[in-house]
Amino acid sequence: MRAIDMPTIDHRGPTFQDLGKRVLAGIRTIFKTKNPVLIYPASGTGAWEAALVNTLSPGDLCLMYETGHFATLWKKLAERLGLRTEFIEGDWRHGADAKAIGERLQADTNHEIKAVCVVHNETSTGCVSPIKAVREAIGAAGHPALLLVDTISSLASIDYRHDEWGVDVTVGGSQKGLMLPPGLSFNAVSDKALKAQESAKLPRSYWAWDEMLAANENGFFTYTPATNLLYGLDAAIEMLHAEGLENVFARHQRHGAATRAAVEAWGLEVLCAEPTHHSGSLTAVLMPDRKGADALRKIILDRFDMSLGAGLSKVADQIFRIGHLGDFNDLTLVGTLGGVEMGLKAAGVAHKSGGVDAAMAVLGDTETASYRQAAE
Amino acid sequence: MRAIDMPTIDHRGPTFQDLGKRVLAGIRTIFKTKNPVLIYPASGTGAWEAALVNTLSPGDLCLMYETGHFATLWKKLAERLGLRTEFIEGDWRHGADAKAIGERLQADTNHEIKAVCVVHNETSTGCVSPIKAVREAIGAAGHPALLLVDTISSLASIDYRHDEWGVDVTVGGSQKGLMLPPGLSFNAVSDKALKAQESAKLPRSYWAWDEMLAANENGFFTYTPATNLLYGLDAAIEMLHAEGLENVFARHQRHGAATRAAVEAWGLEVLCAEPTHHSGSLTAVLMPDRKGADALRKIILDRFDMSLGAGLSKVADQIFRIGHLGDFNDLTLVGTLGGVEMGLKAAGVAHKSGGVDAAMAVLGDTETASYRQAAE
Amino acid sequence: MRAIDMPTIDHRGPTFQDLGKRVLAGIRTIFKTKNPVLIYPASGTGAWEAALVNTLSPGDLCLMYETGHFATLWKKLAERLGLRTEFIEGDWRHGADAKAIGERLQADTNHEIKAVCVVHNETSTGCVSPIKAVREAIGAAGHPALLLVDTISSLASIDYRHDEWGVDVTVGGSQKGLMLPPGLSFNAVSDKALKAQESAKLPRSYWAWDEMLAANENGFFTYTPATNLLYGLDAAIEMLHAEGLENVFARHQRHGAATRAAVEAWGLEVLCAEPTHHSGSLTAVLMPDRKGADALRKIILDRFDMSLGAGLSKVADQIFRIGHLGDFNDLTLVGTLGGVEMGLKAAGVAHKSGGVDAAMAVLGDTETASYRQAAE
Amino acid sequence: MRAIDMPTIDHRGPTFQDLGKRVLAGIRTIFKTKNPVLIYPASGTGAWEAALVNTLSPGDLCLMYETGHFATLWKKLAERLGLRTEFIEGDWRHGADAKAIGERLQADTNHEIKAVCVVHNETSTGCVSPIKAVREAIGAAGHPALLLVDTISSLASIDYRHDEWGVDVTVGGSQKGLMLPPGLSFNAVSDKALKAQESAKLPRSYWAWDEMLAANENGFFTYTPATNLLYGLDAAIEMLHAEGLENVFARHQRHGAATRAAVEAWGLEVLCAEPTHHSGSLTAVLMPDRKGADALRKIILDRFDMSLGAGLSKVADQIFRIGHLGDFNDLTLVGTLGGVEMGLKAAGVAHKSGGVDAAMAVLGDTETASYRQAAE
Incomplete structure (x- = not known):
C-alpha cells in the first residue's frame, strides 16, 4: 500500500538507496564504461563545467575543436573558469578533424596542452566527430593530454564507447536520447581523469567528484539529488536495454x-x-x-x-x-x-x-x- | 489542441518565453524582493555555491554561524572553493546570535570579513535565525560585509523579506515550501551583491549571474532550464498566492x-x-x-x-x-x-x-x- | 491547498455539484440542443439501450437502416429487449437512404412503426447518413415515429444538430470526438421523446430518464457517476469550444x-x-x-x-x-x-x-x- | 518504445486480449470464486440491475431485507423493473436476520419467492449481514430461491467468499475496496444462476450474461469496455494480493x-x-x-x-x-x-x-x- 504522504526530511532511507545503486550501475551501461559515472542535478552545461574543474588548474591550456555553436559555448565556459583555450577552426560542416588535432599535439613538445575537448554530436550542425580517431591521434602523438568529450545530444542515440575509445571524461545529459526532461547531467570518468583530479587546482565543491563518488558507493549522494528524475532515469535505462x-x-x-x-x-x-x-x-x-x-x-x-x-x-x-x-x-x-x-x-x-x-x-x-x- | 509530439530542439519559442517571464516575475514575490532572482537547474547546494562565487574572491574571509549541520556543510563548501571561513560556534539549540555577529564585526576594524553567512531555518535543529537583527547588527557595526542567507527550508513556509531586511543574497530551493521535487534553486540578489559581482574573482560560469540575468530580461535562460520544474514552479507560486x-x-x-x-x-x-x-x-x-x-x-x-x-x-x-x-x-x-x-x-x-x-x-x-x- | 486524502463516502458535496452543473450544461452545446442530455456511466451500447427502453414498449416496431455492422448490432440489441425490428437493407457503401425511409413510413398507414433508428456515422464503413433529410422524410410522410440517431463516432467530429434537425433521441459516447477513455455515454432528448417516456412500458431503472433528470436539475446524479471521466468531459468541452x-x-x-x-x-x-x-x-x-x-x-x-x-x-x-x-x-x-x-x-x-x-x-x-x- | 499516438478504431488487438484475460481471471480471486465474473462498464447500480434481469422474469417475487438506505434503493430498482418485492423490515442497526429470512422461506411452501436479496455491508449504517448464515437458512428451509448479495462497499475490504458461502450472484463495484474511480461493476455468478438465466424472461441486452461470457472466454468484451479502468483493475488486484x-x-x-x-x-x-x-x-x-x-x-x-x-x-x-x-x-x-x-x-x-x-x-x-x- 502507498505510504502516507508524510514529510520526508531525510532522503537517505533504504528505498532511495536501492534506486541510487540501480541508476548508478545502470548509467554505466549506457556510457559503456566499467568506471563510475557522476550524476548531477543540473543541466548539461553544468557537466561541461564539472569535467573541466575536476581535471584542470587555473591557466591550463585546452585544445578545443570548433565543430559549431556548442563547441564555441564550451570554449567560452572554459575561459570564464580561468582556463586558456586554443581553437582549431572548423567550417561547421564537419566533425572534428583527428589529423589536425594530432598535428597540433605533436607540435606541443613540452605538453602545454592539458586537455583536448571535442563535441561528439554537434547539435548546431548535425556533424559527428570521430572520437576513436581523435584518441588514436592523441596516442600517436604520444601526448598525455586528457580527452574530454561532449555527448549531450548523442548519448543513447549514436554509438558511443567511453572505455573502448579511451575517453577520459564524457559529458552527457538527460533530455535527448534518454528521453527525460532536462535536469540531470553526467560525467563518465577514466582512471586517468580520477588521477588528474588529485592535482587539479580549479576550485570546486558542487561539481567535485571525490566526495560524491565516495557517497555513491553506497547508493547515496552528497546533496539532494533530483529524485523524480532519477526514477525516470531508472525507467529510461530499462527501456533502452529492452529495445x-x-x-x-x-x-x-x-x-x-x-x-x-x-x-x-x-x-x-x-x-x-x-x-x-x-x-x-x-x-x-x-x-x-x-x-x-x-x-x-x-x-x-x-x-x-x-x-x-x-x-x-x-x-x-x-x-x-x-x-x-x-x-x-x-x-x-x-x-x-x-x-x-x-x-x-x-x-x-x-x-x-x-x-x-x-x-x-x-x-x-x-x-x-x-x-x-x-x-x- | 495538443501539439504533435515532435522533437523540440529549440526551447526558445514564444510559449517558453511567456512561462519564463511569468516565473521570473513570480518568484520575486515569494522572496519579497523587487530585484531579480536567479533560477538554477540544480539543487540547493548549487545555489549556496552560486551565492559565494558571484560575490567573493579567492581567500576572502566569510564569517559563518554554526547553527547546525547545514551551516557546517555550507562552511565546508566555502572552504573547498578557496575561501577562508571563521565560525562563530553555536550549541545547535539556537538560531544565530546577532549580538555575537555584531561584536565580531566591530572587532574587524580593517574589514577583512567580506561576507556574513547565516542559515535562516536550520533544518538539522529546527531553529530560526533572526535575520533582521543580524542585518541591524551589521549596520550598527558600520561594517561593509555582505549578508548571505540560506532559506532552503524556510522559503514559502516562514516569514521572510529579502528587500525589507536588507539581505544581499538569499539562497532558496524548490523542494520544501514550494512543494516541488528537488532540482531548482535560487539566488535573490541585492544591488550591493550585483555590484560585488563586478570585482569578485572566483571563477564561475554555470553559476555566473551576469549572462543569466541578461537572458532573463527576455524570459530566456543561457542554458537549458529544468523546463518541467518551471511549469511546477509557476503553479506553486499561484497556489501560494491563492492561499x-x-x-x-x-x-x-x-x-x-x-x-x-x-x-x-x-x-x-x-x-x-x-x-x-x-x-x-x-x-x-x-x-x-x-x-x-x-x-x-x-x-x-x-x-x-x-x-x-x-x-x-x-x-x-x-x-x-x-x-x-x-x-x-x-x-x-x-x-x-x-x-x-x-x-x-x-x-x-x-x-x-x-x-x-x-x-x-x-x-x-x-x-x-x-x-x-x-x-x- | 489540496484536501487531505480522506475517504469520501458522500459524493454529494458542493464541489461535485458545481462540476455536475457545468458538464450537464456544457454537453448540450456539443449536441446543439437546449434540452437536457443524460450522462451515463456506461459505454455507448448502454446509451443505445437507454434510447429504446425509455421511449418504447414491448413488441413495438422499430424501422432500422442497415448502414453497416453497428446498425446491425443496434438492431440485435433492440430485438433482445423484446422490440420488433424491420431492417431496410443497405449495401454498406452508403449512409441511410432518406427516400426509402420516407416510402416505408408512408406505407405504414396505421402507424405501427414507433421509431426510426439511424446511425449517423457508421464506424464500420465510413458512411454518414443524412439525418436532416431523414427527418424531412418522416415529416413528409406525416408519420409520428420517433427519430433515434447514433452519433457515437461522429459527435464533436462531424456537424450535428440535435434540435435543428428535429432528432428525438441522440445517442453519443465519450471515446471518439470527445477524446476521453470509454466509459461515458449520452442521450440527448426532445420534448417528444420525454413525452413518449411517460407511456413507454419497457422496464428500466439504471437507464430511466425521469429520476436522473430530476436529480440533474441540481447538478447531481441518482447513482454514482464516473467522477473522473466527468472531470475529463469538462476539460474536453472547454477544449472543443476553444478550437x-x-x-x-x-x-x-x-x-x-x-x-x-x-x-x-x-x-x-x-x-x-x-x-x-x-x-x-x-x-x-x-x-x-x-x-x-x-x-x-x-x-x-x-x-x-x-x-x-x-x-x-x-x-x-x-x-x-x-x-x-x-x-x-x-x-x-x-x-x-x-x-x-x-x-x-x-x-x-x-x-x-x-x-x-x-x-x-x-x-x-x-x-x-x-x-x-x-x-x- | 511507446507506440505512436495513432487512432485505435479496433480495441480487439492481442495486447488488449492479454489484459482482458488477466483481469477476468484475477477478479475471480477477489470474489473467491472459480466461476466467471462479469465486468460491466457501469457503476454499481448497473450491476444490481444486471443481477436481477439475468435471473428473473416479470412479476417474480424477491424477498429483500431492509438493512438500510441501499437495500431500500435496490428494492425500488427491482420494482421499476417489474418485479414484485417483499421487504423484511429492519431497524437500520443490524445486518440481515438469517432466522427471519429462513422463517419466511419456510412459510413460502409453493416457492413463490424466486430470489433473496441481501446487502453484505450496508453503506448507510455500517452493519454487515451474515451471508453464510443466510445461505444456511435458505438451505434449512429447503427453498430453491437464488441468493443475490451486494458487496459494493465490502469487496476487497471485508471477508467474503462467493463459492464457499453458496451465493448465486454477487454484485460488486470498483470504487471502494478496489481503490479505483467509479465506472466498473461486477456480477460473480454460480452455476445455478447461469442455469436460471436460461429461463429468465426480463428483457436484457447491455447486461446480458450469455454473449458477454462467450466473448470473455477469449479475453474480449461484446462492446467497448472501460479500458483505462481495466488497467487500474489489473494493478489493484496485484496490489491486493501483494498485501x-x-x-x-x-x-x-x-x-x-x-x-x-x-x-x-x-x-x-x-x-x-x-x-x-x-x-x-x-x-x-x-x-x-x-x-x-x-x-x-x-x-x-x-x-x-x-x-x-x-x-x-x-x-x-x-x-x-x-x-x-x-x-x-x-x-x-x-x-x-x-x-x-x-x-x-x-x-x-x-x-x-x-x-x-x-x-x-x-x-x-x-x-x-x-x-x-x-x-x-
Missing part, C-alpha cells in the same frame, strides 16, 4: 538516412559535408542561397504546429534542423518530413517535391528495418 | 505550536531552546538521555510507514525531527503526531501520553484557526 | 478529403460510394479483389506499430479503416498515411505510390487550412 | 475496532447495535439526541477539509459516517478521528475527549498490528 542499445543506434541511423534522402529529393543540401560524419539524431539543412530559414520555421510552426531547430550564430537563418531522436518512430518521421515538405511549399522555398516519398523508400526497405524483428 | 503567503506562514506557525504542545505533553524537550527561534516548518525533539532516536525512527517507519528526520552529525541518534511543511494540513499533523506517540510507546521510550490531545487543543482553537476563514 | 466546433468539423473534413486523395492516388477505392456521405472521422478502403486486408493490417502493426481498423462481419478482410478523429493534426495524418503506403508496398498489395503526396497537396492548400488562422 | 487479502481484511478490522474505541471514549454510540455485525470499512455514529449531524459535518468540512458521510433518509441528520476503507493506513485513521474529535468540540456536541487516544491504544497494540510483519 537494445544497438537497435536504438540502428533506428537513429535509419532515420538519419531517410531524412537525408528527403533532403536530397528536395534538391536541398545537408549541412554536414562529410558522409562519415552524418548524425543519426539530427539533420541540419541548408536553405537555398543560405537565407530564409527562420521565415520557413515560423510558417511550419504556425501552419503545422511543429517546431524545427534554428540556425545558431554563424549559420543563423541559413539552416533549419530536423531532430529525429529520443522516442521517435518511422511514422513520426514521415509526419515530420511531411511538415517540412508542405512548409517549403507554403513558404515558397525553391525545392522539388518527393522528399517524403524518398524517405519512405528508405524506411520501407526491409533490410534496414530488420532490427525490429530482431528486437522483438 | 495567501501570510496565511501560509500562519498555518506553519500553528502547526509548530501544536507540535511543541505535543512534545511538552510527552514530557520531552524541543531541541530549540529559544522560544523566539522556534521553527514553523519542523520541530526537532530530544530523546530522554539523548539516545535511541534511530531505533525509535526505525520502529515508526516499520510500524506506521512514516519516515522521521534523523539527528545529523553532532546530534546523531540524540534527536528526531518532525517536518510540518509544504502541503500539510491539520489532520495530516494529527496523524503524524499520532504516529510519533504510538512509536514512543512501541519503542519503550519514557514519555507521558496525551501529546496528540495537546496538539488538538491548539489546532482546534478557533483563534489560531481564524486564518482559514479569512483566506476563503 | 471552435465549426473549426473542429472543418479539420475533420480536410483530413477526410486528404485521406481520400491518398486512396485515389493509390488506385484503391473508398468503401463509401456516395460523395455526400463521406465521413470526416474515418475512411474505409477496399482491398483490390476484396481480400487480404487483415494480412496488410498485421504487417502495418508489426512494422510500424500502427493499428488500423478491421473490416467487420460482411466486409471482413475486404477493407481496412483509417481513423482520423479526436486529437489528430495534419502531421499525424501524414504519418498515418505514410504507414499505410509503406504497408501496402511491404505487403505486396497492388497499388500506385503517391498517396502521401496527394494528401499533402490537400493539406498544404492554404484555402482549406484557413480555419487555423481564424481560430487563433 | 494479501487476509491482511487487507485484518487491517480493516483493526481500523473498525480502533474507530469504535474512539466512539466509545467520546461517550457516543455506534449505530450498528450488534457486535458481530460491525463493519470493517465504515462506522456510523449516532449523534446525542439523534440530531445535528449535518451541522457537525459542515464544521468539519469547513475547518478541517474532511468530508464525512451523511445520514441518509431514515437517519438523516441523526448520524455521521466515518469511512476507513481502501488505501488507508493507521496514521490516516488517527488524522481522521482527530478531525472528528476536534469537530465535535468545535460544534459544541456533548462528548468526552480521549477518542483519538483510545483509538491509538488499539492501533498501537502489537498483537493487532502483527499482520504487518507477516505481510512484509
Whole structure:
C-alpha cells in the first residue's frame, strides 16, 4: 500500500538507496564504461563545467575543436573558469578533424596542452566527430593530454564507447536520447581523469567528484539529488536495454538516412559535408542561397504546429534542423518530413517535391528495418 | 489542441518565453524582493555555491554561524572553493546570535570579513535565525560585509523579506515550501551583491549571474532550464498566492505550536531552546538521555510507514525531527503526531501520553484557526 | 491547498455539484440542443439501450437502416429487449437512404412503426447518413415515429444538430470526438421523446430518464457517476469550444478529403460510394479483389506499430479503416498515411505510390487550412 | 518504445486480449470464486440491475431485507423493473436476520419467492449481514430461491467468499475496496444462476450474461469496455494480493475496532447495535439526541477539509459516517478521528475527549498490528 504522504526530511532511507545503486550501475551501461559515472542535478552545461574543474588548474591550456555553436559555448565556459583555450577552426560542416588535432599535439613538445575537448554530436550542425580517431591521434602523438568529450545530444542515440575509445571524461545529459526532461547531467570518468583530479587546482565543491563518488558507493549522494528524475532515469535505462542499445543506434541511423534522402529529393543540401560524419539524431539543412530559414520555421510552426531547430550564430537563418531522436518512430518521421515538405511549399522555398516519398523508400526497405524483428 | 509530439530542439519559442517571464516575475514575490532572482537547474547546494562565487574572491574571509549541520556543510563548501571561513560556534539549540555577529564585526576594524553567512531555518535543529537583527547588527557595526542567507527550508513556509531586511543574497530551493521535487534553486540578489559581482574573482560560469540575468530580461535562460520544474514552479507560486503567503506562514506557525504542545505533553524537550527561534516548518525533539532516536525512527517507519528526520552529525541518534511543511494540513499533523506517540510507546521510550490531545487543543482553537476563514 | 486524502463516502458535496452543473450544461452545446442530455456511466451500447427502453414498449416496431455492422448490432440489441425490428437493407457503401425511409413510413398507414433508428456515422464503413433529410422524410410522410440517431463516432467530429434537425433521441459516447477513455455515454432528448417516456412500458431503472433528470436539475446524479471521466468531459468541452466546433468539423473534413486523395492516388477505392456521405472521422478502403486486408493490417502493426481498423462481419478482410478523429493534426495524418503506403508496398498489395503526396497537396492548400488562422 | 499516438478504431488487438484475460481471471480471486465474473462498464447500480434481469422474469417475487438506505434503493430498482418485492423490515442497526429470512422461506411452501436479496455491508449504517448464515437458512428451509448479495462497499475490504458461502450472484463495484474511480461493476455468478438465466424472461441486452461470457472466454468484451479502468483493475488486484487479502481484511478490522474505541471514549454510540455485525470499512455514529449531524459535518468540512458521510433518509441528520476503507493506513485513521474529535468540540456536541487516544491504544497494540510483519 502507498505510504502516507508524510514529510520526508531525510532522503537517505533504504528505498532511495536501492534506486541510487540501480541508476548508478545502470548509467554505466549506457556510457559503456566499467568506471563510475557522476550524476548531477543540473543541466548539461553544468557537466561541461564539472569535467573541466575536476581535471584542470587555473591557466591550463585546452585544445578545443570548433565543430559549431556548442563547441564555441564550451570554449567560452572554459575561459570564464580561468582556463586558456586554443581553437582549431572548423567550417561547421564537419566533425572534428583527428589529423589536425594530432598535428597540433605533436607540435606541443613540452605538453602545454592539458586537455583536448571535442563535441561528439554537434547539435548546431548535425556533424559527428570521430572520437576513436581523435584518441588514436592523441596516442600517436604520444601526448598525455586528457580527452574530454561532449555527448549531450548523442548519448543513447549514436554509438558511443567511453572505455573502448579511451575517453577520459564524457559529458552527457538527460533530455535527448534518454528521453527525460532536462535536469540531470553526467560525467563518465577514466582512471586517468580520477588521477588528474588529485592535482587539479580549479576550485570546486558542487561539481567535485571525490566526495560524491565516495557517497555513491553506497547508493547515496552528497546533496539532494533530483529524485523524480532519477526514477525516470531508472525507467529510461530499462527501456533502452529492452529495445537494445544497438537497435536504438540502428533506428537513429535509419532515420538519419531517410531524412537525408528527403533532403536530397528536395534538391536541398545537408549541412554536414562529410558522409562519415552524418548524425543519426539530427539533420541540419541548408536553405537555398543560405537565407530564409527562420521565415520557413515560423510558417511550419504556425501552419503545422511543429517546431524545427534554428540556425545558431554563424549559420543563423541559413539552416533549419530536423531532430529525429529520443522516442521517435518511422511514422513520426514521415509526419515530420511531411511538415517540412508542405512548409517549403507554403513558404515558397525553391525545392522539388518527393522528399517524403524518398524517405519512405528508405524506411520501407526491409533490410534496414530488420532490427525490429530482431528486437522483438 | 495538443501539439504533435515532435522533437523540440529549440526551447526558445514564444510559449517558453511567456512561462519564463511569468516565473521570473513570480518568484520575486515569494522572496519579497523587487530585484531579480536567479533560477538554477540544480539543487540547493548549487545555489549556496552560486551565492559565494558571484560575490567573493579567492581567500576572502566569510564569517559563518554554526547553527547546525547545514551551516557546517555550507562552511565546508566555502572552504573547498578557496575561501577562508571563521565560525562563530553555536550549541545547535539556537538560531544565530546577532549580538555575537555584531561584536565580531566591530572587532574587524580593517574589514577583512567580506561576507556574513547565516542559515535562516536550520533544518538539522529546527531553529530560526533572526535575520533582521543580524542585518541591524551589521549596520550598527558600520561594517561593509555582505549578508548571505540560506532559506532552503524556510522559503514559502516562514516569514521572510529579502528587500525589507536588507539581505544581499538569499539562497532558496524548490523542494520544501514550494512543494516541488528537488532540482531548482535560487539566488535573490541585492544591488550591493550585483555590484560585488563586478570585482569578485572566483571563477564561475554555470553559476555566473551576469549572462543569466541578461537572458532573463527576455524570459530566456543561457542554458537549458529544468523546463518541467518551471511549469511546477509557476503553479506553486499561484497556489501560494491563492492561499495567501501570510496565511501560509500562519498555518506553519500553528502547526509548530501544536507540535511543541505535543512534545511538552510527552514530557520531552524541543531541541530549540529559544522560544523566539522556534521553527514553523519542523520541530526537532530530544530523546530522554539523548539516545535511541534511530531505533525509535526505525520502529515508526516499520510500524506506521512514516519516515522521521534523523539527528545529523553532532546530534546523531540524540534527536528526531518532525517536518510540518509544504502541503500539510491539520489532520495530516494529527496523524503524524499520532504516529510519533504510538512509536514512543512501541519503542519503550519514557514519555507521558496525551501529546496528540495537546496538539488538538491548539489546532482546534478557533483563534489560531481564524486564518482559514479569512483566506476563503 | 489540496484536501487531505480522506475517504469520501458522500459524493454529494458542493464541489461535485458545481462540476455536475457545468458538464450537464456544457454537453448540450456539443449536441446543439437546449434540452437536457443524460450522462451515463456506461459505454455507448448502454446509451443505445437507454434510447429504446425509455421511449418504447414491448413488441413495438422499430424501422432500422442497415448502414453497416453497428446498425446491425443496434438492431440485435433492440430485438433482445423484446422490440420488433424491420431492417431496410443497405449495401454498406452508403449512409441511410432518406427516400426509402420516407416510402416505408408512408406505407405504414396505421402507424405501427414507433421509431426510426439511424446511425449517423457508421464506424464500420465510413458512411454518414443524412439525418436532416431523414427527418424531412418522416415529416413528409406525416408519420409520428420517433427519430433515434447514433452519433457515437461522429459527435464533436462531424456537424450535428440535435434540435435543428428535429432528432428525438441522440445517442453519443465519450471515446471518439470527445477524446476521453470509454466509459461515458449520452442521450440527448426532445420534448417528444420525454413525452413518449411517460407511456413507454419497457422496464428500466439504471437507464430511466425521469429520476436522473430530476436529480440533474441540481447538478447531481441518482447513482454514482464516473467522477473522473466527468472531470475529463469538462476539460474536453472547454477544449472543443476553444478550437471552435465549426473549426473542429472543418479539420475533420480536410483530413477526410486528404485521406481520400491518398486512396485515389493509390488506385484503391473508398468503401463509401456516395460523395455526400463521406465521413470526416474515418475512411474505409477496399482491398483490390476484396481480400487480404487483415494480412496488410498485421504487417502495418508489426512494422510500424500502427493499428488500423478491421473490416467487420460482411466486409471482413475486404477493407481496412483509417481513423482520423479526436486529437489528430495534419502531421499525424501524414504519418498515418505514410504507414499505410509503406504497408501496402511491404505487403505486396497492388497499388500506385503517391498517396502521401496527394494528401499533402490537400493539406498544404492554404484555402482549406484557413480555419487555423481564424481560430487563433 | 511507446507506440505512436495513432487512432485505435479496433480495441480487439492481442495486447488488449492479454489484459482482458488477466483481469477476468484475477477478479475471480477477489470474489473467491472459480466461476466467471462479469465486468460491466457501469457503476454499481448497473450491476444490481444486471443481477436481477439475468435471473428473473416479470412479476417474480424477491424477498429483500431492509438493512438500510441501499437495500431500500435496490428494492425500488427491482420494482421499476417489474418485479414484485417483499421487504423484511429492519431497524437500520443490524445486518440481515438469517432466522427471519429462513422463517419466511419456510412459510413460502409453493416457492413463490424466486430470489433473496441481501446487502453484505450496508453503506448507510455500517452493519454487515451474515451471508453464510443466510445461505444456511435458505438451505434449512429447503427453498430453491437464488441468493443475490451486494458487496459494493465490502469487496476487497471485508471477508467474503462467493463459492464457499453458496451465493448465486454477487454484485460488486470498483470504487471502494478496489481503490479505483467509479465506472466498473461486477456480477460473480454460480452455476445455478447461469442455469436460471436460461429461463429468465426480463428483457436484457447491455447486461446480458450469455454473449458477454462467450466473448470473455477469449479475453474480449461484446462492446467497448472501460479500458483505462481495466488497467487500474489489473494493478489493484496485484496490489491486493501483494498485501494479501487476509491482511487487507485484518487491517480493516483493526481500523473498525480502533474507530469504535474512539466512539466509545467520546461517550457516543455506534449505530450498528450488534457486535458481530460491525463493519470493517465504515462506522456510523449516532449523534446525542439523534440530531445535528449535518451541522457537525459542515464544521468539519469547513475547518478541517474532511468530508464525512451523511445520514441518509431514515437517519438523516441523526448520524455521521466515518469511512476507513481502501488505501488507508493507521496514521490516516488517527488524522481522521482527530478531525472528528476536534469537530465535535468545535460544534459544541456533548462528548468526552480521549477518542483519538483510545483509538491509538488499539492501533498501537502489537498483537493487532502483527499482520504487518507477516505481510512484509
